[in-house]
Every structure is written in C-alpha cells, then in structure tokens.
Amino acid sequence: MNHIPVLLRESLDGLNIKPGGIYVDGTLGRGGHTLEIAKRLTTGRIIAIDRDADAIKEAGEIVSEFGGLVSCIHGNFRDIAVILDEMGIDKVDGMLFDLGVSQPQLEDTERGFSYKHDARLDMRMDRRDTQTAYEAVNLWEEERLRFTFYKYGEERYAGQIARAIVRKRNVSPITTTMELSDVIISAIPAAARRERQHPAKRCFQALRIAVNNELEDLSAMLGAAPGLLKESGRICVISFHSLEDRIVKDSFIDKAGKCICPKDLPVCVCGAVPILKLITKKPITPGSEELKQNPRARSAKLRIAEKI
DSSP, X not given: OOOOOTTHHHHHHHHTOOTTOEEEESOOTTSHHHHHHHHTOSSOEEEEEESOHXXXXXXXXXXXXXXXXXXXXXXXXXXXXHHHHHTTOOOEEEEEEEOOOOHHHHHOTTTOOOSSSOOBSOOOSXXXXXXXXXXXXXXXXXXXXXXXXXXXXXXXXXXXXHHHHHHHHHHSOOOBHHHHXXXXXXXXXXXXXXXSSOTTHHHHHHHXXXXXXXXXXXXXXXXXXXXXXXXXXXXXXXXXXHHHXXXXXXXXXXXXXXXXXXXXXXXXXXXXXXXXXXXXXXXXXXXXXXXXXXXXXXXXXXXXXXXX
C-alpha cells in the first residue's frame, strides 16, 4: 500500500487507543488510519465510514484480514449518530476524521475532481448524490459562483472568473474540467497565471466543497460526535485548509464551555457547560521528516479534544 496516512503517529497517540475499545474512522479513504487502529485492537472494534463507494471497496480489501474487528460503512459522517444507532452502538472510545481528499479520487479521470486531467465535470464524493459540478458551473447564478469561489476558495479574482464562466456557458455549456480550467485561466491577470500554484486550483477546491456540502457536513458531525463519546473518549480531526480548521477550532472551544459573557460582568451568566476538554490548544502539524516523505501533508492540522 503506497498511501501514506497523514499525521499517523500523532493521530494514534491522540486517540489513546484501548485494545478493547470501540473506534470510528469517519473518513476511511485508502484505509491507512483504519488499518493502524485495527492493529492495536484485540477485542475492540472500528467502524470505518466513507461517502465514496470505491473507497469502501478498495480499503475494505486492505483491512479484511481483521475480520469482524472492522466494519466498513458507505455513508456520510454527518449521519454518525444514525449509523451508530443502526449498529446498536451507544457510545465509542474515540473518533478520527481526516478531511483530506484522497489521491485516487484526484487521479481518477472519471471523477472530475482535477484540473490536471480532462474529464466530465462531476466532483461528487458520493455518486448517489444528484448535484454535480456540471450543474453548479452551468446553472448557478453568477453571484452564487462568485461567492463560492471567494468564500470556499479564497479566490481574489472570483468576480472576474464567475463572469467569464457565465459568458462562456451562454454560448455553449462547460462540460469538462479542461474547459473550466481554460475559462478560469483566461479570466485572471497574466501575472496571476505565472504563480507557482495552478491558476484553477482554488476554484476547483471551492466547487468540490460546495458540490459536496463539505463544510455543512463537518459542522453537523462536530455537533453530533461529542455526545457519542464515552467519558475520556477522544475526537481527532485533521483539516487541510483554513475554513475547515476554523470550524473545528470554534466547535471544540464552544463545547469546552468557553464563557461568552461580557468581560465586565463579575460572574458568568451565560451558563456555558463544558462537555469537551481541549487536548491541543494549538493544532499539531507535520514534522520535517513527514514532509520529506509526504509533501502533500504540509497544510495538515490536527486538533484533539476529550469528552469530560
């Protein structure tokens, strides 16, 4: 298996794994984290979830040697409460969520995630979903496209790009990743095209996030997960860009019972009750050795919290 799990040692340490514990890997991907958790279990169990049916099939084969220790579930981690309830599980000892997009998804030309390969615009994590990047690019209003590129991609030329897309689709639909990439490149100043980062990267990221409702799903999961942890159970979340990390950080702080009363009040009246304890005050990031082996990990941030 060539896949290199990001922040693997730090994640496993953060989970504080018990051999007989029950764990959730909410983003199975290539199975790297699940595999290493399973190796540390004896009578325990791990529930591995992924939106991508291909990931369930491929990673399921990798972890099949562990038999009943590992259950692979095709689903969305936002539905974690429903998934565990259907399995007859009340509480778990730990949860891990790696929010990165797997390399096989990016490299699979049929999936339409990448600006490096020509493919039909798709970008669905779960191919059961009906909305694709094609519908977003060709049917969304200009303002919605502009907002998407600016908010989710932090694209400074969001307005120009949205206008260029509308002009192009008024002539003929934009059907492939290369067509979209060409429109994006044509809409930005020449100097921006020469930057080290590919000119279409931010917009493709933004479309993927929007099409898959990634930030909404993340917020829903963070709202449900703490209530499903046993006392002293840990939740570990690995994010890869600032929007995700901010949501994780704010959610953990909120559930750690941070008082929101005005500073001039002599006593707390907001009623903040902590249900989590912050294990990481600042996020854990990859060390130099990991970055040598896996440069794609450079933007990863791990935050850990513990159920009180």
